[in-house]
Amino acid sequence: MSALELADAVRTGARTAVDVLEQHLAEIRSREPEIHAFNLVTEAVGREQAAAVDAAVAAGDDPGPLAGVPVALKDNTCTRGIATTAGSRILDQWRPPYDATVVTRLREAGAVLVGKTNLDEFAMGSSTENSAFGPTRNPLDPSRVPGGSSGGSAAAVAAGFAAVGIGSDTGGSIRQPAALCGVVGLKPTYGGVSRYGLMAFASSLDQIGPFTATVADAATVYEVIAGHDPLDSTSIPQPARPITATLDQGVEGLRVGIIGELSGDVAAGSVEGIAPDVVARLHEAAAALEAAGARVGTASVPAAVYGVSAYYLIAPAEASSNLARYDGVRFGLRVDGHNTHQMNANTRTAGFGAEVKRRIMLGTYALSAGYYDAYYGKAQRVRTLIIDDFDAAYADFDLLLSPTSPTTAFALGAKTADPLTMYLNDVCTIPSNLAGHPAVSVPFGVGDDGLPVGVQVLAPMQAEPLMMRAAAVLEAAAA
Numbered sequence: 031m032s033a034l035e036l037a038d039a040v041r042t043g044a045r046t047a048v049d050v051l052e053q054h055l056a057e058i059r060s061r062e063p064e065i066h067a068f069n070l071v072t073e074a075v076g077r078e079q080a081a082a083v084d085a086a087v088a089a090g091d092d093p094g095p096l097a098g099v100p101v102a103l104k105d106n107t108c109t110r111g112i113a114t115t116a117g118s119r120i121l122d123q124w125r126p127p128y129d130a131t132v133v134t135r136l137r138e139a140g141a142v143l144v145g146k147t148n149l150d151e152f153a154m155g156s157s158t159e160n161s162a163f164g165p166t167r168n169p170l171d172p173s174r175v176p177g178g179s180s181g182g183s184a185a186a187v188a189a190g191f192a193a194v195g196i197g198s199d200t201g202g203s204i205r206q207p208a209a210l211c212g213v214v215g216l217k218p219t220y221g222g223v224s225r226y227g228l229m230a231f232a233s234s235l236d237q238i239g240p241f242t243a244t245v246a247d248a249a250t251v252y253e254v255i256a257g258h259d260p261l262d263s264t265s266i267p268q269p270a271r272p273i274t275a276t277l278d279q280g281v282e283g284l285r286v287g288i289i290g291e292l293s294g295d296v297a298a299g300s301v302e303g304i305a306p307d308v309v310a311r312l313h314e315a316a317a318a319l320e321a322a323g324a325r326v327g328t329a330s331v332p333a334a335v336y337g338v339s340a341y342y343l344i345a346p347a348e349a350s351s352n353l354a355r356y357d358g359v360r361f362g363l364r365v366d367g368h369n370t371h372q373m374n375a376n377t378r379t380a381g382f383g384a385e386v387k388r389r390i391m392l393g394t395y396a397l398s399a400g401y402y403d404a405y406y407g408k409a410q411r412v413r414t415l416i417i418d419d420f421d422a423a424y425a426d427f428d429l430l431l432s433p434t435s436p437t438t439a440f441a442l443g444a445k446t447a448d449p450l451t452m453y454l455n456d457v458c459t460i461p462s463n464l465a466g467h468p469a470v471s472v473p474f475g476v477g478d479d480g481l482p483v484g485v486q487v488l489a490p491m492q493a494e495p496l497m498m499r500a501a502a503v504l505e506a507a508a509a
């Protein structure tokens with residue numbers, strides 16, 4: 031059942047929230063040992079919240095649009111009094127003293143927390159293999175990765191452990207795992223959803239968004255969590271634009287551009303490495319939009335091909351600054367030393383994994399005096415080029431289309447030996463983060479291996495309503 035169907039059943043009294051929760055907990059008991067979607071299953075908290083929802087229904091109150099909907103929350107999102115690890119040993123034993131704004135809004139909408147989901151340490155990765163607590167497996171084929179970094183949330187929705195997953199997307203960490211697990215994944219406009227209580231990775235890129243089984247569910251969750259929050263200074267000071275009311279309006283007359291540089295057609299200037307089966311689904315998706323009345327053409331975002339290079343300077347640079355706070359004094363783990371400096375070093379040496387250390391070193395180097403202009407400054411200029419190229423493309427097109435991930439889900443261990451190969455997973459998703467634009471991954475058929483392919487719909491700032499209309503058309507066509 032979709033989140034909307036569950037909420038409807040709970041609101042009308044056809045089912046209790048406790049019953050819905052127990053059904054999902056039973057799924058978790060049966061398959062979680064194999065999948066490892068969660069760092070923590072919050073059964074007791076969930077039961078308490080579900081009981082409160084049932085009490086509200088019994089009292090004649092409406093618990094909200096997500097009444098009794100089980101939610102799996104990425105474990106870099108703070109929950110008051112509940113361990114929040116970011117997939118890292120450095121936060122050992124730490125319990126946040128407050129809830130993230132998304133957590134508060136979900137609860138106020140009637141949602142029920144089922145657990146905190148596994149992730150690549152501090153959201154750095156594309157496979158969830160960088161978690162300090164072991165990898166998550168793809169429920170559709172446990173020999174494969176679920177994608178990352180929000181792999182636990184994607185797997186939780188795909189496995190039926192929760193109707194809604196919450197993730198964070200800095201370079202693709204919602205959309206790529208959504209594609210690999212065959213679910214919908216939405217990255218809202220930068221500033222669209224409050225990040226208060228999200229552990230910062232790269233502050234100019236991070237956004238929170240939902241994983242769901244359906245486009246309508248994603249639209250509903252977005253409406254619950256989006257909108258201004260005075261606690262996040264990067265939050266857009268306006269209410270979110272409603273999506274659900276116009277979701278079924280179709281794409282008649284809309285201009286949709288396939289991004290040539292991400293189309294797999296190398297002779298025509300596309301990046302290499304986009305698999306032929308993924309390219310085939312992309313073109314079928316474009317044909318489906320055309321059949322629904324859209325005018326489809328080829329768009330050009332030339333600087334998109336430099337997105338990965340710019341991102342892997344900007345994101346580590348910001349991470350090196352954001353992660354300075356994990357010093358053995360303020361949070362979690364402390365490994366003693368003979369002076370404070372040594373204690374800091376010992377704690378960080380023991381507490382951080384290899385990928386996080388690599389990013390901190392890269393970022394510190396890129397920001398160092400003498401190299402700042404050559405690396406960080408140049409990456410920021412590339413970022414501006416990407417924004418300008420998107421603006422030019424959106425003069426001719428309402429929406430853009432690309433694959434979400436260059437391939438379907440790959441085998442565990444296939445890319446861990448070579449960080450660069452892993453980074454290339456993000457080639458199609460990173461440009462939207464650099465521009466701050468929204469994008470959504472919709473499942474569209476399967477690859478040659480029978481595993482899901484995701485197609486990405488991209489839109490200009492705050493054009494989620496239009497973007498999700500196209501997503502709904504793709505969902506209907508893929509069914």
Ligand code: GLN
Nearest residue numbers: 153154155200201202203
């Ligand atoms: N895979 C990218 C990275 O490793 C994106 C991660 C993310 O979006 N959090 O940085």
